[in-house]
Amino acid sequence: MNTQTYLNNFLTELHERNAAQKVFLQAVEEVVRTLSPVLDQNPTYIKEKILERIVEPERIIAFRVPWRDDKGEIHVNRGFRVQFNSALGPYKGGIRFHSSVTADSLKFLAFEQTFKNSLTTLPLGGGKGGSDFDTRGKSDTEVMRFCHAFIDELYHHIGYHTDIPAGDLGCGSREIGYMFGQYKKLTNDFTGAFTGKKPNWGGSLLRPQATGYGVAYFAQNMLTTKEDDLKGKVCVVSGAGNVGIYTMEKLTELGAKVVGFMDYDGSIYDKDGINEEKLAFLKELVFKRRGSVKEYAAKFPQAQFRPGQKTWDIPCDCAFPTACENELTGTDAKLLLKNGCTLVCEGSNMPSTPDAVEAFHQAGILYSPGKASNAGGVAVSGLEMTQNSMRVYWTAEEVDAYLKRIMSSIHESCLTYASQFATQGDYVAGANIAGFLKVADSMIDQGLV
Numbered sequence: 443m444n445t446q447t448y449l450n451n452f453l454t455e456l457h458e459r460n461a462a463q464k465v466f467l468q469a470v471e472e473v474v475r476t477l478s479p480v481l482d483q484n485p486t487y488i489k490e491k492i493l494e495r496i497v498e499p500e501r502i503i504a505f506r507v508p509w510r511d512d513k514g515e516i517h518v519n520r521g522f523r524v525q526f527n528s529a530l531g532p533y534k535g536g537i538r539f540h541s542s543v544t545a546d547s548l549k550f551l552a553f554e555q556t557f558k559n560s561l562t563t564l565p566l567g568g569g570k571g572g573s574d575f576d577t578r579g580k581s582d583t584e585v586m587r588f589c590h591a592f593i594d595e596l597y598h599h600i601g602y603h604t605d606i607p608a609g610d611l612g613c614g615s616r617e618i619g620y621m622f623g624q625y626k627k628l629t630n631d632f633t634g635a636f637t638g639k640k641p642n643w644g645g646s647l648l649r650p651q652a653t654g655y656g657v658a659y660f661a662q663n664m665l666t667t668k669e670d671d672l673k674g675k676v677c678v679v680s681g682a683g684n685v686g687i688y689t690m691e692k693l694t695e696l697g698a699k700v701v702g703f704m705d706y707d708g709s710i711y712d713k714d715g716i717n718e719e720k721l722a723f724l725k726e727l728v729f730k731r732r733g734s735v736k737e738y739a740a741k742f743p744q745a746q747f748r749p750g751q752k753t754w755d756i757p758c759d760c761a762f763p764t765a766c767e768n769e770l771t772g773t774d775a776k777l778l779l780k781n782g783c784t785l786v787c788e789g790s791n792m793p794s795t796p797d798a799v800e801a802f803h804q805a806g807i808l809y810s811p812g813k814a815s816n817a818g819g820v821a822v823s824g825l826e827m828t829q830n831s832m833r834v835y836w837t838a839e840e841v842d843a844y845l846k847r848i849m850s851s852i853h854e855s856c857l858t859y860a861s862q863f864a865t866q867g868d869y870v871a872g873a874n875i876a877g878f879l880k881v882a883d884s885m886i887d888q889g890l891v
């Protein structure tokens with residue numbers, strides 16, 4: 443059977459077995475389609491049924507999370523942890539708290555995480571967890587009660603050498619603090635079983651900034667291949683959360699001009715560009731007051747608030763999706779290209795729909811998938827684990843130097859593997875192939891488990 447027939451059969455069966463899991467199927471399909479030259483050269487992966495094994499999570503834990511709100515009323519949410527692949531190390535990946543969370547969305551995120559973690563060069567397996575609990579509009583005590591209830595079950599399944607959760611959408615250092623506290627109480631053990639901790643109790647400096655800074659470093663690396671850099675580039679991001687804000691901060695530091703960003707309520711177009719003072723306001727607004735970007739336009743009147751609108755119609759040189767999956771459609775992609783955008787560097791996981799990706803490839807612009815360009819967050823989580831094991835704290839400069847090195851090495855891997863398998867300059871193929879080979883070879887080494 444030739445590789446193409448094998449892949450078609452594989453995908454048909456994958457669809458049959460996971461019929462309702464749309465985003466998971468999308469993520470797997472995107473990876474598998476780029477692996478055909480690898481399978482052609484190494485039929486062992488077909489014989490060992492690596493694809494069939496790599497798309498099946500090692501374990502999915504699903505549980506009930508009952509908690510009481512401030513009025514004493516009972517609520518029941520669903521909790522999950524998808525322990526996807528431990529070939530390279532203990533399961534590692536964030537916890538997402540958002541009403542959209544389902545077993546399907548976490549399966550997709552854990553699959554992506556496996557490849558992303560492989561790219562970081564660190565010994566990390568892939569996992570992801572979360573709940574359909576929405577932190578928006580909840581008081582601190584409600585969030586605490588929920589997080590404690592979530593850990594009351596999850597603590598059985600995680601641990602320093604087993605599975606190390608961190609934050610993701612809706613889960614920042616406040617939530618990690620409550621989860622870590624309950625985990626410590628139940629196990630009577632102060633360990634690095636979570637990352638994204640605050641520095642006073644075991645966290646790494648620069649972990650909050652790491653994903654966003656890493657995205658900007660990756661974009662800088664991409665531009666270097668064209669003998670260009672970020673100086674003077676007009677940029678837009680999407681989500682103004684943790685990833686978005688620190689992407690904007692580093693882009694600005696590197697000389698770019700960020701003119702657009704957004705949240706659930708709408709987007710901001712600030713043609714003068716963000717600066718240190720505006721960033722400080724935005725951080726206070728988002729991280730401390732958990733307010734809406736609407737207030738930015740009230741504070742800085744030259745900025746325009748556009749209710750319910752995304753940022754992709756704003757003319758820019760470089761675009762950075764930093765919100766969530768499938769946030770950038772084929773129509774958005776065409777608009778970006780029409781307005782002269784020449785680089786798209788993903789800060790969120792699978793933000794571009796398949797037709798958007800196709801449009802970027804057709805146009806031949808610089809385009810990098812999230813699993814490569816947003817790996818800085820989990821990479822610094824890996825560094826947090828190392829510091830915890832050594833019982834030391836590194837300075838921000840030390841962590842930043844590691845982060846820069848890791849982002850450059852991921853960038854280089856993407857290009858090396860892309861050219862080795864005849865897909866020169868294709869960051870999607872390069873990231874998928876580099877991530878896949880390390881996991882696949884390790885699975886073969888460890889036998890049929």
Ligand code: GLU
Nearest residue numbers: 535536608609610820823
């Ligand atoms: N949630 C982040 C990601 O998507 C970070 C995961 C981690 O630090 O474990 O990569």
